[in-house]
Amino acid sequence: MDNRFSNIFNLTEDQAIALLKKPLNSEDGTSERYVGAAHLINFPTERAINALIEAIADHDPALENRIARRKAVESLGRLKAVQAMPTLKSCLRDQDPLTVENAVWAIGEIGTEDESILKEIANLLTKPNQTYRVIIHTLANFNYLPAIDRIKPFTNHDDESTASAAIASLARLTGDKSQMGQVADFLQSDDINARRACIQDLIDTEYYPA
Numbered sequence: 388m389d390n391r392f393s394n395i396f397n398l399t400e401d402q403a404i405a406l407l408k409k410p411l412n413s414e415d416g417t418s419e420r421y422v423g424a425a426h427l428i429n430f431p432t433e434r435a436i437n438a439l440i441e442a443i444a445d446h447d448p449a450l451e452n453r454i455a456r457r458k459a460v461e462s463l464g465r466l467k468a469v470q471a472m473p474t475l476k477s478c479l480r481d482q483d484p485l486t487v488e489n490a491v492w493a494i495g496e497i498g499t500e501d502e503s504i505l506k507e508i509a510n511l512l513t514k515p516n517q518t519y520r521v522i523i524h525t526l527a528n529f530n531y532l533p534a535i536d537r538i539k540p541f542t543n544h545d546d547e548s549t550a551s552a553a554i555a556s557l558a559r560l561t562g563d564k565s566q567m568g569q570v571a572d573f574l575q576s577d578d579i580n581a582r583r584a585c586i587q588d589l590i591d592t593e594y595y596p597a
Contacts, residue, residue, distance in 0.1 A: 398422075398423075398426045398429075400427070400429075400430040400432065400434065400435055402423075403422075403423045403426040403427050403429075403430070403435070404423065404427070404434070404435065404438045405423070406419045406420060406422055406423030406426075407420055407423030407424050407427065407438055407439070407442050407455065407459070408423075408438070408441075408442075409423070411447060411449055411451055411452060420442075420451060420452065420454075420455035421451075421454050421455050421458050423455070424439060424442060424455050424456075424458035424459040424461075424462055425458050425462065427439055427459075427462050427466075428462045428465045428466055431466050433470075435466075436463065436466060436468045436470060436471060439459040439462055439463050439466075439468075439471070440459075440463070440471055440474050442455060442456060442459040443456050443459050443460060443463075443474055443478065444474075453483055453485075453486070456483075456486055457483070457485050457486050457489050460475065460478055460486060460489040460490050460493050461489045461492070461493060463475065463493055463497075464489070464492055464493025464494070464495075464496040464497060465493075465496065467496060467497050467498075468497065469497055471493075471497075472494070472497065472499060472501075472504070475490045475493050475494050475497075476490075476494075476501075476503075476504050476507065478490035479491065479494075479504075479507050479508065479511065480507075484516050484517055484518065485518075487511065487517060487518075488517070488518040488521050488522075491508055491511070491518075491521055491522050491525050492521055492525065494508070494525065495524075495525040495528055495529070499529075505526070505529055505531045505533075505534075506533070508522060508525060508526060508531075508534075509522075509526055509531065509533065509534040509537050510537075512534070512537040512538065512541070513537070519541055519544070519546075519549045519552070519553075520546075520548055520549045520552040520584065523538055523541060523549070523552045523553055523556045524552055524556065524591075526538065526556065527555075527556035527559045527560055527591075530559075530560065531560075532560060534560075535557065535560055535561065538553050538556055538557055538560075539553070539557065541553035542554050542557065542566070542569075546581075547573050547576050547578055547580075547581035547584075547585075548573075548578070548580050548581045548583075548584035548585070550569075550573075551569075551570050551573050551581060551584050551585040551588045552584065552588060554566050554567065554569055554570050554588070555567065555570055555585075555588035555589070555591055555592045555594075558592045558594075559591065559592055564592060564594060567589075567592060567594045567596075567597075568596075570585050570588050570589060570592075570594065570597075571585070571589065571594065571596070571597040573585035574586070574597070
């Protein structure tokens with residue numbers, strides 16, 4: 388991920404942590420907590436990682452706190468903070484689908500061989516209102532073969548970008564690229580998101596006929 392703009396405010400580690408811990412009822416608390424979480428990616432220290440983990444442990448339902456938690460999860464992934472894995476695993480059960488999405492992505496960035504974590508990610512495919520494309524991609528990146536049967540139903544998903552991810556991921560997991568023509572067809576979709584998404588899926592599967 389491009390980090391050129393990750394510290395445009397030139398914050399120190401102390402300043403970023405202070406913003407992340409700023410009370411929600413303070414002036415401009417909404418943006419400042421988020422900014423603190425975002426800027427801690429510049430500090431791969433135990434102190435910064437612990438501050439991000441502590442932020443995730445704050446379950447205040449206020450929107451400003453939820454968006455800060457999401458960013459804290461993302462930052463841990465970008466820092467590849469292995470020590471945060473228990474916290475990220477707990478986020479897979481979060482009530483906020485965007486926090487779950489970020490947790491799945493972060494776990495994918497850090498990497499794991501923990502079967503219980505991979506199984507829990509696969510189980511998210513049975514839950515409503517999840518970002519299935521990210522989940523499917525992460526499972527494929529881990530080459531998690533037990534997820535194959537969970538992924539198959541998504542090849543006919545109404546959302547074309549999700550269907551594209553499912554078809555391409557099955558091709559990667561099974562080696563069978565016979566259905567990849569459907570992904571290439573999404574290049575002509577009326578949905579710009581599907582067109583963008585399928586390009587990545589074609590790249591991931593190295594589907595040269597496209």
